[in-house]
Amino acid sequence: MKKTLLLIAIFCITISFAQTHRFFYDLTIRKPTDTATINMVLDIDKDKSKFYDEEFLKVDSINKSSNQKMQTNSESNQLLIRKTNTSENQQFLTHTYDYFVVRSNDKMNWKLEKEIKKIENITLQKASTNFGGRKWIAWFDSKIPFQEGPYKFNGLSGLVYEVYDSENIFHYALTKNKNLPKTYDTTDFLETHYGKKPIPISLKQYQKVKLDYYNNIVEVLHEFAKKGGTIASEHDLSSPEEIEKKRKTLQQSIKKYYLPIEKDKAIPYPND
Known part of the structure; x- marks a missing residue:
């Protein structure tokens, strides 16, 4: 987390020079059978936010640098594109050989809590909401001017650093960030699945x-x-x-x- 805070400080200075603001989260899922941690990416562009497995980035980098045609699938099943500052989500889902997109409006009704916590010089405020049949707790920083977060969690007055359900089955935690000078093209693995267009459903x-x-x-x-x-x-x-x-x-x-x-x-x- 300390490294994250240093990176966030740098981010605040350089925000105006970036086209894609990229945030990395660890998604820990505690299943009855085992516990798994999946590295996830949140890209915030001018008009859209995108959330996907980091493994897609690794494969995409190999493909672009070596002209290969490697493919991978989502381990999280949490592939999303959302219009910035809205709750209008497109969720991309794979099933056998098919690729689908489901649209939904997932407005979060957040309750701001009085509780805060400080990590070095960063002050995070607590918020809670009921969403998807679960109760969620989020910690956000109002000094980071993005009303975004992992998966469908957005609408707070700052970036979501951490969010988890009351049973702590799903736990998202920000680990690092970087700014990209150009908008990152995710067409090959998100808007399409390596050329296969999603079927609206x-x-x-x-x-x-x-x-x-x-x-x-x-x-x-x-x-x-x-x-x-x-x-x-x-x-x-x-x-x-x-x-x-x-x-x-x-x-x-x-x-x-x-x-x-x-x-x-x-x-x-x-x-x-």
Whole structure:
């Protein structure tokens, strides 16, 4: 955090000379099975804010410097573009070979708290909100003139340094920042998925896509195998009984590892 504060101080001096203001966050997700930390990036341009996995930057740098065509996928499933100073989000979602975009308006109703905390010469103020079926706590700096933050968290009178839910399942923490003299082009991996344009889709339509996949998981894998893919299976899937056994195993695995950040938009997988 100390390094972050030094960088932020430099940022305040050089803000007027940059076209893309880039902030790096650690996203820690505490699942029932394990804990994972994903490095994320928030780019703030003149008209838009973009949030995505840092791994995309690494691959994009290799592609641009060596004319390669490497690809990667999002580990966070939190790929977003938002109009600056609005709550109008475009969220990009991958599913098998498809790339979708879901639009939403996610206004945050923040409650400013009296509590503050100081880290060296930086004063952070506390705020709270209920969003996506979870209660969230944020710490922000009103001296950084951006009403932005990680994922969909924006609307405070300054940059969000840290935000986490009351159960501390999702935890975002600012780690560093840099200013870029030119607007960074994310076309290859965000606005498109390496050339594949996103299909506009509603939340209900996306939920149906995921439910259809869940209900027909065995058939989907069979189609994958027909196209040359390899499936590791300990079951003989020649009988209806074995097919259903495999289906149940795969469905249980899908639900086990599914942890939606927004509970009210969760895919309604059956409880059986």
